[in-house]
Amino acid sequence: MRTVTESTDTPMAAPSRHFRPMLVGLGAWTNHLHFAYDAVAVLRPQMLVELGTDRGESYFCFCQSVVENRTGTRCFAVDNWRGDLHVGGYDEATYREVAAHNEKHYHDFSTLVRSDFADAVARFADNSIDLLHLDGLHTETAVRQDLERWLPKLKAGGILLMHDVTVRNRGFGVWKVWEELCARGRSFTFHVGPGLGLWEKPPRRPQPPLIESFLSAPNESSAQFLSEYHACTAELHQRIAQSWNDGTIRDTYFAQQTTVQVFFSKDGVHSEEDSVLARIGHDEWKELALPLPPGGYGAVRIDFVSAFTTIEIAAIRLRKPNGATLFEAESAEAFNQIRVAGDATRLPHARSLRIQVTGLDPQLYLPHLARTGDVPEPVTVELKLRVSASERSG
Ligand SMILES: C[S@@+](CC[C@H](N)C(=O)[O-])C[C@H]1O[C@@H](n2cnc3c(N)ncnc32)[C@H](O)[C@@H]1O
Structure with missing residues (x-):
């Protein structure tokens, strides 16, 4: 040296x-x-x-x-x-x-x-x-x-x-x-x-x-x-x-991918420790399957780190190892049960859940899984989604 x-x-x-x-x-x-x-x-x-x-x-x-x-x-x-x-x-x-x-x-x-x-x-x-x-x-x-x-x-x-x-x-x-x-x-x-x-x-x-x-x-x-x-x-x-x-994050190398983070907890108090991550590229439909560790999941929240994009979600499922679903959303009615919060706005769509990301911390709250909160076996969160760059305003 x-x-x-x-x-x-x-x-x-x-x-x-x-x-x-x-x-x-x-x-x-x-x-x-x-x-x-x-x-x-x-x-x-x-x-x-x-x-x-x-x-x-x-x-x-x-x-x-x-x-x-x-x-x-x-x-x-x-x-x-x-x-x-x-x-x-x-x-x-x-x-x-x-x-x-x-x-x-x-x-x-x-x-x-x-x-x-x-x-x-x-x-x-x-x-x-x-x-x-x-x-x-x-x-x-x-x-x-x-x-x-x-x-x-x-x-x-x-x-x-x-x-x-x-x-x-x-x-x-x-x-x-x-x-x-x-x-x-x-x-x-x-x-x-x-x-x-x-x-x-x-x-x-x-x-x-x-x-x-x-x-x-x-x-x-x-x-x-x-x-x-x-x-x-x-x-x-x-x-x-x-x-x-100022939105210039859109022009960076960082902006070409989206991180999906699924938080899970029994009581709705979420921490980084109880979360799983995945990252996807943009403009194509992607199917994700994120296994959660065994335990009770009364409350599930999905966050994104995504630079002012539009995210379209065609399906969300929480599935047990035997294939049974704990929660499933594939229609506008089912997606209406999901609360959009933080830096995100819900956009109208006939079938899917479409959100506009407006900042660093967009969040989706799934409905409380009251009867299935103590599932001992691992659960998989399945998502079908597509992320696209949004049109700039002005
Ligand atoms: C913590 S990240 C690296 C972060 C990076 N240094 C940065 O600046 O952001 C860990 C990386 O190690 C890779 N990795 C982990 N175990 C590996 C292994 N046994 N062989 C090859 N790649 C591995 C993963 O694919 C992942 O991209």
Whole structure:
């Protein structure tokens, strides 16, 4: 790994001070983009590998830094692009868009490896990777397996980044593995958002000052970097909120897909923990089947993250494993039992449920499932829907 140690690499001169991410607001990475950009800029890795790319919020930030800081890095994004238990399943629209973005901006140094992590590992030699980012499935077992397979590929003195190291709900177990890893090498934990871990594979070696400041934190320079990152991230969050307020979110990469989130609870008090996700591309009819864990589901709510689109729903069913339905809507009368709330307006339609999304949080409340609230076996939520860009007014 080639390093930069010039005197300009001071807390007041983080390379990311002029960084304006091309892609933001896609996932859980907003809080860490500036550090990720700086890590590439100062480490100047010869080879960077990311495990878990999804829509590319983190990966394309690394790539943007490669270009803007002329680091000459070879980058590899490994993902099967099918989704997982925690991000939910998604369709081909994700890979199509990631591949198109990669081809347009980064094809000369960046390769997408569409594969399971376990199969891709043989493509990389031991001690060949300078900067490895692990952000796959977040269960403890999966993270252990991923590390066991991939740590030998990281060079001695190489840097590992791990995302979601502080999340302790939703079945996430990264934090447990992270705590053990911290005992085996120098590390730093960014506690903002879902947490980002920075770890140096032993034996220790001199790192560029920005990285060194974190690996030997707490100290004055790490505190200054953190405060800069905090300010930059706040600005980014404002930029994202503004793009929802003024509608320009429609023009972003983000706007070409819709996330469907089904919340379930016994009492109508909904939490992220009791929800399942899926993501779809636009303009075609899609059929989704989202299994809910066994339990009682008196109250089911369906949310969308969808940039000012029109969503047409031809069918909603809650089905038991034996095929029996707990709830079914396929006609205007049945759809009338569903309450449209939040940032959504019901549009007239003879047969289906059609809504206009008017902001970040549109919601559909299914009627209370009074007699079936204690179903012990898993239930599947089936949806047939099509999402289309809305006509702009004015
Ligand atoms: C948390 S997301 C990645 C988020 C991404 N880094 C970002 O910036 O938004 C996890 C990704 O890992 C992928 N994934 C999980 N387990 C995998 C495995 N064993 N092999 C290949 N891909 C996997 C999923 O398809 C999903 O896209």
